[in-house]
Structures are given as C-alpha cells and as structure tokens.
Amino acid sequence: MVSAVSSSSQATQISSSSASSNASQEAALEKQIQAKEDEAKTVEDQVQAAKLQQEIAALKAKLAALKAADKAAQQEQSAPSDAVARQAEFDGDTTTTSNEFWM
Numbered sequence: 001m002v003s004a005v006s007s008s009s010q011a012t013q014i015s016s017s018s019a020s021s022n023a024s025q026e027a028a029l030e031k032q033i034q035a036k037e038d039e040a041k042t043v044e045d046q047v048q049a050a051k052l053q054q055e056i057a058a059l060k061a062k063l064a065a066l067k068a069a070d071k072a073a074q075q076e077q078s079a080p081s082d083a084v085a086r087q088a089e090f091d092g093d094t095t096t097t098s099n100e101f102w103m
Contacts, residue, residue, distance in 0.1 A: 022066050022069060022070050023070075025066055026063060026066050026067065026070075029059050029062055029063040029066070030063065032059050033056055033059045033060060033063065036052050036055055036056045036059065037056060039052055040052040040053060040056065
C-alpha cells in the first residue's frame with residue numbers, strides 16, 4: 001500500500017510540474033501568435049503574408065495540442081489509477097468502488 005501511495009504522489013508531482021511547464025509554453029505560444037498576427041497585418045507582400053499565416057497556423061496547432069495534453073492530464077489526475085485500486089485490493093484494503101451492502 002505504501003508503494004501505491006508513493007507512486008500516486010510522485011505521479012501527482014510530475015503532473016503538476018508538467019502542467020506549470022505547459023502553462024508557460026502556452027503563454028509563450030500565445031505571445032508568438034499575437035506577434036505574428038500583428039506582423040501579418042503590416043506586411044504588404046502577399047508571399048510574406050502567406051508564410052506568416054502558415055506560421056500562425058502551426059503555432060495555433062501547437063497551442064491546441066498543449067491545451068489538449070493539459071486537459072487529459074487533469075482528467076487523469078481526477079480519476080484514481082486502476083493500478084492503485086488493484087494494489088489496495090491486493091493489500092486487503094477496502095476500496096471506494098465496493099458493491100458490498102451491510103444490514
């Protein structure tokens with residue numbers, strides 16, 4: 001049981017550190033997107049404007065991927081691990097998903 005708890009807390013620490021890292025990456029990407037959009041407004045050359053639009057699209061795709069990863073990590077944190085539940089059952093601990101009823 002101790003190993004299951006320590007594994008769970010390590011996973012939470014890793015998830016929270018990657019979430020803060022993702023947040024800083026998201027902020028940086030949002031700044032880059034805004035800068036590219038501002039630059040695209042001032043560009044008169046059609047070829048250069050098209051290149052900037054491609055760069056903007058690529059940055060938005062990276063941002064969407066980071067946000068999706070954050071959402072998946074949050075959902076993973078909110079649900080208890082199947083491995084932790086199995087370990088608890090093996091150790092003889094009661095789990096919250098028990099279907100036993102006592103009268």
